[in-house]
Amino acid sequence: MNNTRLIPPDAPIVTTVALPPSKSISNRLLLMRALSGREGAAIHNLAVCDDTLAMRQALESCQSRVDVGAAGTAMRFLAAYFASRAGRAVLLDGTARMRQRPIKILVDALRQMGAAIAYAGQEGFPPLKIEGQDLQGARLTLPGDVSSQYVSALMMLLPTVGGGEIDLTGEVISRPYIHMTSRLMEEFGVQCVIDGAHIGVPAGSYVMHDCVVEADWSAASYWYALAALTPDCHIVLEGLREDSLQGDSLVRNLFRALGVRSEFDARGALHLTHVPVCNCPYYADLTDTPDLAQTIVVVACLQRRPFRITGLRSLRIKETDRLEALRLELRKLGCDITIEGNDTLSWNRSPVAAEATPPRISTYHDHRMAMAFAAAALLHPGLVIEDAGVVSKSYPDFWRHLAAAGFSLASV
Numbered sequence: 001m002n003n004t005r006l007i008p009p010d011a012p013i014v015t016t017v018a019l020p021p022s023k024s025i026s027n028r029l030l031l032m033r034a035l036s037g038r039e040g041a042a043i044h045n046l047a048v049c050d051d052t053l054a055m056r057q058a059l060e061s062c063q064s065r066v067d068v069g070a071a072g073t074a075m076r077f078l079a080a081y082f083a084s085r086a087g088r089a090v091l092l093d094g095t096a097r098m099r100q101r102p103i104k105i106l107v108d109a110l111r112q113m114g115a116a117i118a119y120a121g122q123e124g125f126p127p128l129k130i131e132g133q134d135l136q137g138a139r140l141t142l143p144g145d146v147s148s149q150y151v152s153a154l155m156m157l158l159p160t161v162g163g164g165e166i167d168l169t170g171e172v173i174s175r176p177y178i179h180m181t182s183r184l185m186e187e188f189g190v191q192c193v194i195d196g197a198h199i200g201v202p203a204g205s206y207v208m209h210d211c212v213v214e215a216d217w218s219a220a221s222y223w224y225a226l227a228a229l230t231p232d233c234h235i236v237l238e239g240l241r242e243d244s245l246q247g248d249s250l251v252r253n254l255f256r257a258l259g260v261r262s263e264f265d266a267r268g269a270l271h272l273t274h275v276p277v278c279n280c281p282y283y284a285d286l287t288d289t290p291d292l293a294q295t296i297v298v299v300a301c302l303q304r305r306p307f308r309i310t311g312l313r314s315l316r317i318k319e320t321d322r323l324e325a326l327r328l329e330l331r332k333l334g335c336d337i338t339i340e341g342n343d344t345l346s347w348n349r350s351p352v353a354a355e356a357t358p359p360r361i362s363t364y365h366d367h368r369m370a371m372a373f374a375a376a377a378l379l380h381p382g383l384v385i386e387d388a389g390v391v392s393k394s395y396p397d398f399w400r401h402l403a404a405a406g407f408s409l410a411s412v
Contacts, residue, residue: 002411003360004388004399006377009406012232016269017223017405019215019239020395022246023047024073024177026213027055028156028184031077032206034059035084035160036188041208045239047216050393065091070098070319070365070393073149075126076106080153083115084161085132091120093127097319097365100125106150109140113161137162137203144172144197145313152181155201159190163203172197173287173314176247183245187211215239217248219395220270221295224251225375226405227272228258228299235272235405242268250289257282258299279305287311294372297326297345301335302379306348313343319393320364329369332359333376358382367393374402384412 026047033041046052054071058078066082068074075094082090093099104124107117116131137158142150151166155178158164172178178199182192189207193200215238223235240249242264252262259277264270282305286293293312300307315322323339330337334354337347358380363369367390377383391398403409 002389003384003386005358005382005384005410005412006374006402007381007408007410008378009408011406012234013226013230013405014234015401015405016236016238017401019219019237020049020397021045021047021213021239022216022218023049023051023394024180024216024218025184025245026052027073027077028152028181029211029213030055030059031081031153031156032184032188033208034081035156036206036208038206038208042210044210044212046213047394049396064089065093068092068094068098070095072098072101072147072319075101075103076147076149076153077156079103079106079117079128079130080110080157082130082132083110083113083117084135084157086134088130088132090130090132091127092130093120095365098126102146103128105142105146106153109142109150109154110135112138112140113164135161137164137201139165139167141167141169144168144170146173147314148174148177151178151199155181155192155199156185158201159185159204159206163201165201166199168197168199171287173311174247174290176250176288180245180247214241214244214246216394217244217246217251218291219398221248221251221255221292222371222374222395222398223272224255224258224260224262225295225299225372226378227260227274228255229302229375229378231274233272233274237270237272238268240268240270247288248292251292254284254286254289254292254296255299258296258303258305277303279303281305282307282309284309285311290314291368293345294322294326294368295375297337298330298372298376301330301333301337301347302376304349306346308344308346310344312345316342318368319366320369322366322369325362325364325366325369329361329373332361333380358384360384360386363387363390365390367391367395371395371398374398377407
């Protein structure tokens with residue numbers, strides 16, 4: 001699927017959606033299983049998306065060059081994994097954008113543990129030349145305001161190399177992802193101790209057993225966006241857990257003020273309905289849930305709600321610079337949002353001239369740009385999402401599910 005034109009349904013959205021499995025949980029389970037050496041343990045409902053496929057193929061590969069494409073989680077987790085495979089030499093590479101995403105902090109930490117990693121291109125960025133070594137645990141210090149995937153990669157590796165400690169300095173972002181990692185490790189026999197910004201990781205081994213991956217709360221957010229903009233809708237989401245490991249389950253709270261009521265029924269399905277809300281300013285700190293930012297910003301603009309949203313520092317180094325991408329694409333919808341520093345977006349309803357014809361939304365090879373802006377078709381019928389197939393990174397069935405909800409899709 002290339003460029004896709006979206007026509008919204010004539011009637012209120014009434015649909016049931018089987019959400020995709022969580023790629024965050026899937027990739028953590030794959031890494032722990034590989035580190036445990038127990039390949040026989042079954043992971044049921046594993047995510048079927050580009051990121052998890054890249055992780056699986058890399059772990060199964062015997063090649064000297066491993067290309068993870070645009071899979072950032074796989075790049076970070078596999079750097080730790082291959083660094084610990086004594087006698088294995090690997091060139092770990094990715095897309096052109098991946099070669100712009102920093103990894104120096106993780107590499108420096110792995111080097112403290114004895115890793116032999118060299119940069120095959122620009123210093124501090126992939127591709128990485130890795131000569132696997134017998135690593136040793138260590139006490140590591142990392143800045144807390146960078147990707148939590150660095151921290152999770154080290155946490156999962158440390159038990160298998162003698163244990164260690166991680167001290168995070170400054171503001172700690174995406175903390176729920178760190179706690180997700182800790183809870184998954186505990187489920188498979190390794191209990192970390194998290195005390196504020198200090199993480200203690202004991203020596204040990206993973207005792208893997210058959211498990212089931214829960215559905216993805218990040219994917220749920222795009223249906224929350226549709227509910228926020230559609231009176232009389234009834235959207236049922238299947239596969240989510242009320243006691244979820246995922247930090248993005250906070251979407252339930254964040255969307256209350258945007259007009260979405262969500263309730264679990266007795267069988268565990270989540271029902272979304274629309275409720276009227278005031279047009280007052282919307283404020284949120286997304287330090288713990290930055291992957292929800294694009295969806296929330298787009299919805300607030302479409303509701304003509306002034307807003308100030310903070311905690312977005314990590315968005316600069318995602319699949320694209322998401323702050324700048326939002327600013328550029330929302331101008332096409334008539335919204336002139338402001339980037340404040342490196343971590344805040346705001347809007348005081350400053351208008352710009354919207355595109356006269358249905359707008360074309362550039363996605364910048366970013367799956368979340370495509371899915372976040374899909375809801376804009378409700379107010380801009382005929383809106384075009386460019387490079388719509390990019391959703392395969394996390395939610396390959398998104399457009400099929402949207403069509404089942406009544407949207408008309410056409411390639412253009």
